[in-house]
Amino acid sequence: MRKKFLVCFVLALVTAGIYLPVHGYEFLNYDDVDYVVENVHVRAGLTLDDIRWAFTTSHSGNWHPLTWLSHMADIQLFGLNAGAHHGVNVLFHIANTLLLFLLLTRMTSAPWPSAMVAALFAWHPLHVESVAWIAERKDVLSTFFALLSLGAYIRYAESNRQLHLLVSIMCFAAGLMSKPMLVTLPFIFLLLDYWPLKRDYSLFRRLVLEKVPFFLLTAVSSIVTFAAQRKSGAVATLDSIPLSYRGANALLAYVRYLKRAFWPTNLAIIYPISGMSSWWQIGGALLLLMAISIAVVYSSRNRPWLVVGWFWFV
Numbered sequence: 001m002r003k004k005f006l007v008c009f010v011l012a013l014v015t016a017g018i019y020l021p022v023h024g025y026e027f028l029n030y031d032d033v034d035y036v037v038e039n040v041h042v043r044a045g046l047t048l049d050d051i052r053w054a055f056t057t058s059h060s061g062n063w064h065p066l067t068w069l070s071h072m073a074d075i076q077l078f079g080l081n082a083g084a085h086h087g088v089n090v091l092f093h094i095a096n097t098l099l100l101f102l103l104l105t106r107m108t109s110a111p112w113p114s115a116m117v118a119a120l121f122a123w124h125p126l127h128v129e130s131v132a133w134i135a136e137r138k139d140v141l142s143t144f145f146a147l148l149s150l151g152a153y154i155r156y157a158e159s160n161r162q163l164h165l166l167v168s169i170m171c172f173a174a175g176l177m178s179k180p181m182l183v184t185l186p187f188i189f190l191l192l193d194y195w196p197l198k199r200d201y202s203l204f205r206r207l208v209l210e211k212v213p214f215f216l217l218t219a220v221s222s223i224v225t226f227a228a229q230r231k232s233g234a235v236a237t238l239d240s241i242p243l244s245y246r247g248a249n250a251l252l253a254y255v256r257y258l259k260r261a262f263w264p265t266n267l268a269i270i271y272p273i274s275g276m277s278s279w280w281q282i283g284g285a286l287l288l289l290m291a292i293s294i295a296v297v298y299s300s301r302n303r304p305w306l307v308v309g310w311f312w313f314v
Helices: 002-018 020-024 032-037 048-056 065-078 082-108 111-123 125-131 134-159 162-176 180-194 201-209 212-231 243-262 279-298 304-313
Strands: none
Touching: 002 020, 002 082, 002 111, 020 082, 032 065, 032 134, 048 065, 065 082, 065 134, 082 111, 082 125, 082 134, 111 125, 125 134, 134 162, 134 180, 162 180, 162 212, 180 201, 180 212, 180 304, 243 279, 279 304
16 A cells, blocks of 8 residues: 555656646647637536536537536636646646556556556656647546546456446446547457456457447447537548548558657647558558567467557557
């Protein structure tokens, strides 16, 4: 317990120190204006009409009512003090870091490797965008609910009590209402069933069936998100961006993000598509991803954590 407290203290202190400058930052002119500064519903704070708006709008091409409510709460508490809005993001990020450390330690009984993973999560440059950008509140908020869902799921895996599963489902739903990108969480639970939870994979059918409520929420969230994106004009047709082009870009994006994970340079908010890449680049990306996947699966008996880590990334 003392060791855990010390690790949590260091993680929180260093993370707070790294992100201390954001308290002096202003709103960005990219999304922050639309999400907060000039959004009349958010600027009104937590009123009944605007809470209703949060649950019925697809503004900005998303349906994430809890994210809107969190911005409204910030306005209610701090007005347009940008530093305070940034500070709330940092607090969520610190909470997520500590939750990740505690959950990994509980699953693996390995506090030091868990601390290293939590530190990478907290301090990696790729994560700065989610913390130091007010409009990315949806990222830190959805992660918070995802980790709460995972915590309840771990309790369910240990005790088989349906109450814990219900809490996990409810937290997952809250996460989807913060950022729909969380739709992959039930698949991650299946990976964690393999390792480190080490649940009986001979009962794979049962492991899948117990996650049916999660998959149903995933389906509903995906449909709602697609409708919201389409309404806002964010969904491009296959005529404008062919399926082959999308697939090629996805392969190359995996490789680029893998590179940035190890060498985080030239980072940006958005990476524009500059045109169709050459076939040798696309083929090389496909071969690299296949080679890594085969190597990871081949070493699964001795390094199960590699399987979980790699397929979580994919």
